[in-house]
Amino acid sequence: MQLSGIIAYPVTPFHSGNGEINLAALTQSLEHLIEQGCDAIAPLGSTGESAYLSLAEWMNVAECSVQTVNKRLPVIIGISELTTSAAIVKAKYAERIGADAIMVIPVSYWKLTDEEIQAYYQAIADSTSLPIMLYNNPATSGVDMSPALIVKMASEIDNICMVKESSGDIQRMHKIFSLSQGTLPFYNGCNPLALEALCAGASGWCTAAPNLLGKHPKALFEAVRLGEMEKARQLFYRQLPLLHYIVAGGLPKTIKAGLSLVGIDTGIPRPPLKEANSEDKARLAEYMAAVQ
Incomplete structure (x- = not known):
């Protein structure tokens, strides 16, 4: 599977009254991301509050996402489970x-060995013919996969054909490139590293930013791809304050609050997550306006 560009993360909208999933708002938010020139849609990640959904809810969001996008873009469904x-x-x-x-992405209560991690991915790969993006994010999953393990699994498990690296360490990306001799596509999952990662050869940027920043993330990707580095730097530094803010404030909270500012009501995060307060929304509005 050849994939490059901006892989965008939608939220999972909830009705304000009963807290149930709002599929109409999900459809609206997906159309919004497609309009921003994104190259793929990745529902049911941390932005989509996947960990807070029942299996039935997860399935509803997955099916609605696939049906709404309707092959206009690739849809990459997020899976993060304790058990194989x-x-x-x-x-x-x-x-x-x-x-x-x-x-x-594997998540863990007990620390997993490399052998256990590989067995987890192997069992999943044996159950499906779908391409697998291996996702490393130790801050949220409790599992930190080394570049050596990542490249080893990609070479031994046929379905694994790309890697999202979100540790925040650019050296991890350099190592993945070196160990795989440039054959394993890697994608940046750390927003503040977007410029460095794309310059280092990342095939794309996995981000929720297009929800609030519109076409600007794609413009950054294109500027780097075309070698327009001064333009890329200017685009990146205009976006950087908001990129820092949405991550530090918690993506479900900040992205949902920001979407409300552009007229898309996706409700509030599911408890124990908190909704953005008036100060959060004012700061978001300020950062969003500065990029336009």
């Missing part, structure tokens, strides 16, 4: 509804 069996259920469902790929 639960991850396999989701992988099979993603394939059944017509997803184009899955993005898989």
Whole structure:
């Protein structure tokens, strides 16, 4: 699977009254991301509050996302599960509804060995023919996969064909490139590293930023691709204050609050997450206006 550019993360909208999933708002938010020139859609990540959804809710969001996008862009469904069996259920469902790929991150209570991590991915790969994006984000998952392990798994598990690296360490990306001799596509998942990562050869940028920043993330990607480095630097530094803010404030809270400012009501995060307060919204409005 060849994929490059901006891989955008939608939120999972909830109705304000009963807290149930709002599929109409999900459709609206997906159309909004497509309009921003994004190159793929990745529902059910941390921005989409996947960890706070029941299996039935997860399935509803996955199916609605695939149906709404309707092959206009690739849809990469996020899977993050403690148990291998639960991850396999989701992988099979993603394939059944017509997803184009899955993005898989192991989460752990007990510290996993490299052997256990590889067995987790192997079992998932054996259950589906979908391409797998391996996702490393130790801050949220409790699992830190070394570049050596990542490249080893990609060479030994056929479905693994790309990597999202979100540790915040640019050296990890350099190492993945070196160890794979440039054959394993890697994608930046750390917003403040976007410029460095793209300059280092990242195939794309996985981000929720297009929800609030419109076409500016794609413009940054294109500027780097075309070698227009001064333009790329200017674009990046205009976006950087908001990129820092949305991550520090918690993506579900900040992205949902920012979407409300552009006229898309996606409700508030599911408890125990808190909604943005008036000060948060004012700061978001300030950062968003500065980029336009």
